[in-house]
Amino acid sequence: MHTLSRSKFLRLALLSICSGLAVSNCSIVKATNESKSTVTASRLKTLSKGFNLERWQEYELTDGSYTQATLLEYKSLGLTYTRLPVVLWKFLNDNNPSVLKTDYLTALDTIVQMHVNTGLGIIVCPFKHPYELYSDPAVEARFIAFWKTFATHLSSTDPEKVFLEVMNEPSAKTAEDWNKVQVKLIAAIRSGAPNHTIIASSNLRVAINDWDNIQALLDTQIVEDKNVVYNFHCYVPFVFTHQGATWGWRALQFMKNIPYPSTPGAVAPILSSIRDSEAKSAVENYGKEKWNKDKFLKVLSPIAEWAKTNEVSVICNEFGAIPWVAPRDSGLRYLKDVTQVFETYGIGWGHWFGLNTRDAEVMQALGLQPLLSP
Numbered sequence: 001m002h003t004l005s006r007s008k009f010l011r012l013a014l015l016s017i018c019s020g021l022a023v024s025n026c027s028i029v030k031a032t033n034e035s036k037s038t039v040t041a042s043r044l045k046t047l048s049k050g051f052n053l054e055r056w057q058e059y060e061l062t063d064g065s066y067t068q069a070t071l072l073e074y075k076s077l078g079l080t081y082t083r084l085p086v087v088l089w090k091f092l093n094d095n096n097p098s099v100l101k102t103d104y105l106t107a108l109d110t111i112v113q114m115h116v117n118t119g120l121g122i123i124v125c126p127f128k129h130p131y132e133l134y135s136d137p138a139v140e141a142r143f144i145a146f147w148k149t150f151a152t153h154l155s156s157t158d159p160e161k162v163f164l165e166v167m168n169e170p171s172a173k174t175a176e177d178w179n180k181v182q183v184k185l186i187a188a189i190r191s192g193a194p195n196h197t198i199i200a201s202s203n204l205r206v207a208i209n210d211w212d213n214i215q216a217l218l219d220t221q222i223v224e225d226k227n228v229v230y231n232f233h234c235y236v237p238f239v240f241t242h243q244g245a246t247w248g249w250r251a252l253q254f255m256k257n258i259p260y261p262s263t264p265g266a267v268a269p270i271l272s273s274i275r276d277s278e279a280k281s282a283v284e285n286y287g288k289e290k291w292n293k294d295k296f297l298k299v300l301s302p303i304a305e306w307a308k309t310n311e312v313s314v315i316c317n318e319f320g321a322i323p324w325v326a327p328r329d330s331g332l333r334y335l336k337d338v339t340q341v342f343e344t345y346g347i348g349w350g351h352w353f354g355l356n357t358r359d360a361e362v363m364q365a366l367g368l369q370p371l372l373s374p
Contacts, residue, residue, distance in 0.1 A: 081121030151192030317350035
């Protein structure tokens, strides 16, 4: 997730307002004998439970937000990896994409090595890509050249612990547009880093009251490269996970104290306090949709079937609910239900929003081992 991309929300929403969570009639890539994954069990285990280092999406890699001590705490919780947002412009040299900018390379290398030293995995993922990537061949060529160079730089790192993600939340007009670009980018990454597992991205499908790409994963092309794990993001139900948000869908700011699980009876007491008609209607519908663990099992079932059919592995390296807005009991129940469903289907997960690792109830809801009090 990246809040700056929310400024593109309305434009993107118009492109995909009809997207839904159920399996659509869109063409789904069928399995072939050549699609079997060769990703090792040890690497999949490393990708099983993660946190996003989301502060570094906006701040400098050198600001000391995350230290070796932080990573050791993460490991003691039972986490197996983190995901590092790499702001693209800090490394991509537009005039010569085959040569990386060097200002932050030392900091990046230090962060990656800290993970290897502590036994944690790390997904390195470019954020804030140019939207012209899908339509301008020159921009595409620059990004391909960058990824080959960037992957080459990272190729000397431990491939058991370091994973290379193609891009955060691509937003092409269609899945086909993104699939064409992703095939080229994966080839570029592979040419630079022959042994590392690549995390393939699914095109972001945005509806007016949604922000995830569960459905989009089903339209993602299976590439010939077998050392690839396929990724999606999950922020459903948006009314709950993003209640009170000041970016994206305007109606969210009028939603507060939204409970989970949802039923018509659960949301009825708060409807009268919602003055915005669009927000009120959305919350009422959220109640009727009856979001609970069984609903998540149903919603994520097509992902599990898609992975099985195509003989590939899938992770969700972004999910969560805004922890400083969602009612606490509801937030705990949501975290517990979603992580348990992910684990039921063998889907590795990565939590996005910053959490207090000293909050024993939250850590237990995620299935982690709470830290001992100092």
